[in-house]
Amino acid sequence: MVTGLDPVSLLHDDDPAPVRVFGASGASPFVLVSDHAGRAVPRALGDMGVSPADWERHIAWDIGMAGVGRALAERLDTILIEQVYSRLVIDCNRAPGHPNSVPEVSDGTVVSANLAIAEADRRAREDAILHPYQARIRVELEARAATGQPTALIALHSFTPHMAGVDRPWHAGVLHHRDPGLGRALRAFLLADGVPVVGDNEPYVLSDASDYTVPLHAETRGLPYVELEIRQDLVGDDAGQAEWADRLARLLPAALERYHAA
């Protein structure tokens, strides 16, 4: 167990930076963010008591979404801001101090390094990983606002096909809360495009309690947004990732146009 780390000492020179940026803000209205794209672990935390097999599972990251996000950023000619570290280190879609942001158990797997974590250790992870990521998103959105650039925030996620012994029927889902407009427009376009089952606030409901990135950045600024969930078996390989990037690159602009026309 790691204890007593101060915030400056969690990441060292041989650890990757917590934020990875692809592309750049340009004429596109879309800013892409990917809270669970990576599964890096600070060297100081070792394997966190999690087996190699469990590091391959959905509990460590959003399988497929690094590939989808990067391909989509390229097709839309826009920026993608990715979190590099695993959500088993700290979940960047949870508010600081959230009871599940440093999970002790995830889908049946005990994360030893997170059991009864000291407050200072939790704070070190927030300072080194969560806050720089959210700050990078804030900088991007503020820069765009300063130049009058319209922005829609697209939060990319994927979900496991089986959870707690239950098969999930959705191929994708759109999550929304205070402003459902862009999510519902995208859902209609996804269904019309032949995606058979598209959840509406399924498999998760977007809320202030269960989410952080969208409420923090989009809802407080009144930006159009969607938190998109794609089932992981559909984006598990290059072909699936390219297929979804192509689809979203076609449908997101159409959905945003419908949103503004409504």
Ligand SMILES: [Zn+2]
């Ligand atoms: Zn996710």
